[in-house]
Amino acid sequence: MAELLLPDLDPTSDRAVFRQIADHIRDAIERGTLSEGDKIPSEARLMQHYGVARMTVRNALQVLQGEGLTVAEHGRGVFVRAHPLVRRLASDRFARRHRERGKAAFIAETEGTGGKPSVDSLTIAEEQVSAEVAEKLGIPLEDHVIRRSRRYLINGQPVETAVSYIPAEIARDTQIALPDSGPGGIYARLEELGYRLDHFVEEIRSRMPLRDEVRALKLAPGVPVFRLVRTAYAADGRAVEVCDTVMSSDAYVLSYELPAR
Template sequence: MAELPLPDLDPTSDRAVFRQIADHIRHAIEQGTLAEGDKVPSEAQLMQHYGVARMTICNALQVLQGEGLTVAEHGRGVFVRSHPPVRRLASDRFARRHREQGKAAFIAETEGAGGKPTVDSIKITEERPSADVAELLGITSEDHVIARSRRYLINGQPVETAVSYIPAEIARDTQIAQPDSGPGGIYARLEELGYRLDHFVEEIRSRMPLRDEVRALKLAPGVPVFHLVRTAYATDGRAVEVCDTVMSSDAYVLSYELPAR
């Protein structure tokens, strides 16, 4: 174990051996001795160092994977999971200046953090809204909405999926209903259509991901998601968009500035 010095097991500890091993590797990750993207010592190396059976090592590695610290790549080994953090500033991310610069919120905040933003899996449909979406938009479930579904990536790693619902009477036959919504995103298009944005309301909760979300976001076992629902309101008080977003919790720091008056 010359490349990664790890302590020996403590025979006097009442902590299970596999948990001691997991503790050692976790500490190396937390201290930066094992950095993001680094390969964890192989099962054979760990077995030799600790003098334990393969199952004990497998149990230790499973603990780390369950905590979202490592990811196993078939045929390659176990690696420290990369976490491309984006500080999501609720007081700034929808600032009009970003749209005027031709940047949607995700692009502005990702580039601000030094990451490379991309969007894929774009799908657009016209459909009837769910009861919850209809209520937020102030329409009926018999009305139609334009639904824009997409996935966001940072440096090629998926971090977020989102579906925006815009009343069809607003978005139908506009660039909002096209795969490329243009510079500044759909909020810029809404303002061009005369719906000047006034404020946003967001509700956020944390939960474990659904199976499709695990696949879409390539989540490690044990990593929860933020489920965020945002409603955008125009200056006349009308709700013009509902965005249902699922975010990998280890990719974001949610930061809020709240006035004290």
């Protein structure tokens, strides 16, 4: 990387000096002068150029880390943060044609963007349903569900966690309750069991991640998450699955085609 040319501070600005420095570096990142993986000029270099104290430079770098633009590596310096391959959440990702080709939604969409999908941290258990899930499934609180929890990765980088809840009376003693749910995933198994899927309802909210989510998704400071809760309905109107997904916000674009009728 060529020597980064930094502008000078504006002495007439009422913007704090550390924020001006952060603005300069952010602008270089946004223009592509600094690319993913490039090293930010050292604290000593920034102190010399701007004629400021070390704490001022550190405050500027902290702003950029808080925005999720940079990441500090102990003993090496501060680098422009690499972003995962973006997965587009299209409105047809649960189309039957994917299941008929033996592809679950995550695999079909990730492969479509040239990424390598994988799944780990899979756990399966039967448990009593929670109040939130019971309401969405329309089942009594004393009922049980099969809980499938997993983490999804693209090119080895975690991008989302997902927990599916399927009524135990449907999924117990079926392949849905096994680690390998088979080609097309659990939606293909539900349809084989006679629950032909008709539509899905999704609720999406953004928030800052919880501590466990930061660890699971390896999130940089300042990166929020999407929480997407999806309910799958069979043709007879019955809710047959609730999926609670937490996604790294910088790994996704939400893209929906909506009818105008």
